[in-house]
Amino acid sequence: MTLAAGQGFLSPTGVEIAFLLVGVATLGAAVVTVTTRQLVHAALWLVVALGGLAVEYLLLTAEFIAWVQVLIYVGSVVVLLLFGLMLTKAPIGRSPDADSGNRWAALAVALAAAATLVWVVVDAFRSTWVDLDKATAGAEAGAGSTRVTGEFLFRHWVLPFEALSVLLLAALVGAIVLSRRDREDPKAGGGTGPTSGRSGRRPGVRGTGAGTGPRTPRLGTAGTGVTAPRTSAPEAPAPRASAGRTPAGARGDAAGQAPPPAAPQPPAPPRPTPR
C-alpha cells in the first residue's frame, strides 16, 4: 500500500468504470428486490444483486471470495429462499400482503448501515493506494488470490474465523432444537422452521382466502380440479387436500392434527447450514 499521490483519485481506467457500472446495476437490483410485489421475482432479483457483488469482487481481483459468494449465496441461500417460497405460498403474480408495515424503519436501518459501512471503509483506507495486481508481501500471485486469502485467513485471523464457526454451530444446534417436533405443545415450533426467513408468513392465516385467487397454485388445494386426485401415488402429497400445506415445515399449527405420513422432504433441520 502506498499513498495515492500521482495515481489520481478515481482515475477512470476501464476496470474502475466497470466497477462503478456494476455497482449501479447491483444497487438497482437490490432496490428492486425490496420493492417488487412479486415474491419470486424478489428472490430472482436478489440473485442478480448477489451476482453483481461477485463481479465486483472479481474486479477487485478477489477471485476466491467471488466464487464463494456465488457458491454460498446464489447456489444455496437463494435456493433455500425459493424452496421456502415454493413450500409455503408458491405465489405467481403480485402478492398484496407482501408489503411490510415498517418500510420506513427498514429504510432508516438500511441507510444507517450503509452510512456506517461507507464511513468505516473510507476512514480505514483514506487515500492509500492498493495495487491489486502486485503481490502484497512476497507472494507471487495477486493480492486477492486464493493463496493470499488463505494465508491471511488462517495466519492472522484464525481466532475470529474459529469464533465465527462456533457461532454458526450454535445457530445450527439452535435451529435443530427449535424445529424438533417431539414436544407436546404444537405451537412452540411455530415460525421457526428453516424456511421462516420470509416476512409475512404467519401460520394459521394462510387459508384459501389469503392468496391471490386462482393464480396461486397452492400445494394441495383444488386449483387444478380433476388433476390433483389422480396423482394418488403413495408419496405424492397432493391427496392431502384438506391440510392445505406440506408437512416438511416444522410448524404444526393445527393442534391435534396427526403427524403427516411419509414426509416428502424429511430432513428439514440441517438446512440452515449454508448461512
Place this chain on the structure above:
Amino acid sequence: MNDTLEVALRLLAVFAVFLVFPLFIGQAEHKVMAHMQGRLGPMYAGGFHGWAQLVADGVKFAQKEDVVPANADRRVFQLAPAVALLPYLLVLVAIPIGPDNAVGEVVDAGIFFVLAVMGVGVLGSLMAGSASANKFSLLGGLRTAAQLLAYELPMLLTAASVAMAAGTVSLPGMLDAFEWWWVPWQIVGGVLFFVAGLAELQRPPFDAPVADSEIIFGAYTEYTGLRFALFMLAEYAGIVVLSGLTAVLFLGGWHGPFAGELGWLWTLLKTLALAFVVIWLRATYPRLREDQLQKLAWTVLIPLALAQIALTGVVKVAIN
C-alpha cells in the same frame, strides 16, 4: 493481438465442445440404453445406425409451437431454460483437457468456480417450477431444491478433499500434482462426488424431481419446443461436465501413458467412460423415492465425505 486471437480460439473450441458433446452423449444414451434393453434404438435418421437422430429431434423441436401457459410468470418462464443451460457452458471453460494449460481459461480458484456455477444451473429448474403455474411443476421444483440442498454438501466436501491432497484449488494445478496412488486414496470421495453429481443433474436413479409416473415431468411439464429442448440439452451438457470433472478430479484427467502427446485423449476416454456409467445407471437402477434420496444424502454421503476428508488430512500429514 496474438493473445486475443488465442483466447478467442480457446473459447471457440470450448463452444464447439459444448455444441457437439451433449448431442453425442444424447445419441449414446439412445443407443446404449436400447442395446441394454435388447432393442436397436434409432436406426433410420442419417442412414448409418441413426446417427442423426438428435439432429432430427432438434429440427422437430424447433418446429413446435412455443407455448407459455396463460397464468405463468411469463418472463421467468421464458428465461429459465437459458439459466439452466448457460452455467454448463461456463463450467466447460475451466475444465483442463491436456497438459500445459490445455484449458479454455485458467481459473485460479477453479474448483470453486466450477461448483459455484454448476449450482447456479439448478436455479433454472427452480424458476421453471415456480413460474409454470402448475402443481406438478411446483412439486418438481420443490424436489429439485431439496435435492440440491442435500447433495451440494457432499460434492463440496469431496472436492475439498482433492484440493487438500493437491494443495491447490486450481484444476490444472491439481492435475500437475496428481500421482497414480491418489486414485485408491480418493476413491471414496470420487464415488461420492459422482453420485452427488448425478443427483444434482437429476439423473436416474435420482430423478424424483422429474419422475414421470408421479409428477409428469416435474419443473419442465409445461415446456414445449425449443425451450424444452434446451432443458434436455442442459441435462446432457451436465453429464459431460460431471463426467469431465470426475475424471479430472479423481481419475487423473490427462495422466496416462504418452500423456505428453495423447493427454487430451485420456481425458476424453475417461470422460466418455464415466458418461457411459451414467447411462448404464439409468438403465439399471429404479428411481429412489424422495425420502430415500434425502436419507441417502444426509446419513450416508455426508458422513462418508467427512471421513474421506479426515483420511486425506491424516495421509497428507503422514507423508509430509
